[in-house]
């Protein structure tokens with residue numbers, strides 16, 4: 001059994017900063033939470049000790065796994081939870097006039113010092129029904145946290161899972177760039193693309209185009225080249241400053257524009273490339289040349305602005321204009337000791353165009369003896385998603401790096417994760433929520449949760465037990481039961497037992513708690529845990545569901561409580 005207790009090192013006095021987004025306040029909640037809090041208070045129930053579980057019911061995107069994210073923001077939120085006078089005034093104005101003033105004094109006095117949060121570590125692979133967070137405290141206070149927690153967890157976990165799935169289909173060797181800021185609707189609570197960038201990185205993307213996310217979270221910031229820049233040029237005559245120093249500073253080329261033109265003619269005349277293209281677009285060439293003068297060490301060009309590809313043309317204009325123009329500039333840079341970075345393709349058949357571009361680059365390498373020219377970077381973008389990445393893989397392509405926006409950050413394939421927050425115990429009395437739909441029946445009791453690992457090192461099953469049951473032990477057989485299906489059960493002899501819920505907020509600042517690790521560490525946890533999963537649980541097509549179970553004792557208790565709570569019908 002791994003030691004999962006709070007860390008030894010003393011973080012008790014460390015101040016936890018507030019939420020990333022200052023809009024995450026105690027008012028970032030639904031009105032009914034305040035109505036309930038008032039009613040608890042009025043009934044004298046507000047300090048009854050309640051336990052709530054935060055969990056989801058179904059994995060997103062047709063998959064069988066989810067990545068848990070958003071925990072740090074929740075802890076930052078409760079660590080700083082305190083109503084301001086103007087917030088209290090707004091609640092007072094929003095609730096009926098009949099609400100007594102004493103309630104507002106009560107709100108003035110509350111914080112989360114009496115709340116305990118146990119949670120799965122952020123970045124972990126998680127499964128339906130198993131609590132991601134167990135929140136215990138005075139019922140009125142915990143109820144006030146429900147909506148904010150769900151807001152901070154739902155999208156974060158969804159987009160992280162989406163990013164992890166894109167990473168999984170793209171493969172480890174590809175660079176994934178998140179380009180979604182302009183298309184994001186939702187996030188980190190209310191703040192659009194910021195959270196999308198943070199959690200895409202957590203899920204396995206390498207970098208973001210979002211500069212503010214880079215500043216806030218230390219995510220690498222990357223970008224390419226835009227259409228507008230290319231379209232803004234009319235002709236090479238616009239380039240006034242034509243000189244460029246060699247990379248080593250030893251001399252200066254006075255007319256880089258002519259050097260580029262010379263290279264373009266050489267490419268055109270080369271016997272291997274002859275006939276592939278005729279006249280290239282001169283305004284595009286001007287844009288590329290000018291861009292190279294601005295960034296001689298970082299020359300990357302968008303090569304499809306003048307692409308008017310159609311089925312009747314054998315080759316699209318990317319190959320007739322963008323690529324030869326790019327190569328002319330890259331070869332001119334090469335003369336001066338600079339190495340171009342590559343191209344971006346943003347339309348057309350990306351598999352085909354990347355392969356044709358690669359062929360062209362290799363031909364240049366051979367023809368003009370420029371080492372490594374054939375390895376030029378190829379970035380692709382344009383409405384990419386899991387399916388298109390998968391299709392590209394099947395067709396074969398030469399893309400090194402994918403820029404993905406809309407489908408990633410809007411989670412186009414699945415609108416929400418559907419995390420819920422359910423009462424499972426009050427005043428030490430377990431509670432169950434019944435539903436005709438078995439998948440919606442809540443699992444009662446304050447619970448402990450474990451992941452049991454098998455001989456081959458893979459996780460076999462997650463098991464929930466009552467709080468006071470002895471934990472599963474390594475090499476000791478334990479019966480794992482499906483929570484609701486009597487016939488589904490299995491004995492497991494774990495080789496390793498990991499306790500999933502750890503104390504991230506012990507209530508009192510004097511008690512030790514788990515560290516909030518840096519984003520990079522959470523990101524590594526995500527990729528390590530995914531690598532540890534049995535491959536059939538994480539594959540795209542018909543993945544095998546991972547088993548989530550309860551102990552025999554908890555099973556019996558659930559069903560006892562169920563029968564007790566469900567009214568007996570009467571037939572007439």
Ligand SMILES: Nc1ncnc2c1ncn2[C@@H]1O[C@H](COP(=O)(O)OP(=O)(O)OP(=O)(O)O)[C@@H](O)[C@H]1O
Pocket residue numbers: 346347348349350351352381382383384385388391392395
């Ligand atoms: N080889 C391929 N296999 C499958 N899908 C592809 C392939 N190449 C590109 N795609 C996808 O096909 C879609 C093409 O979209 P669309 O027809 O709107 O683009 P386009 O006309 O080429 O470009 P533009 O953005 O300039 O309109 C995109 O979603 C793109 O990701």
Ligand SMILES: O=P(O)(O)OC[C@H]1O[C@H](OP(=O)(O)OP(=O)(O)O)[C@H](O)[C@@H]1O
Pocket residue numbers: 179180182183227346381382383384403404405406407
């Ligand atoms: O396609 P996504 O996955 O959302 O990736 C981001 C897109 O944003 C840019 O397009 P832009 O805003 O210039 O518009 P356009 O491509 O629709 O012309 C870029 O060229 C990508 O195509």
Ligand SMILES: O=C(O)c1cccnc1
Pocket residue numbers: 179180209222223224225226344381403405
């Ligand atoms: O850097 C880019 O190429 C980029 C960034 C955001 C959106 N589209 C493209």
Ligand SMILES: [Mg+2]
Pocket residue numbers: 346381382383
């Ligand atoms: Mg586009």
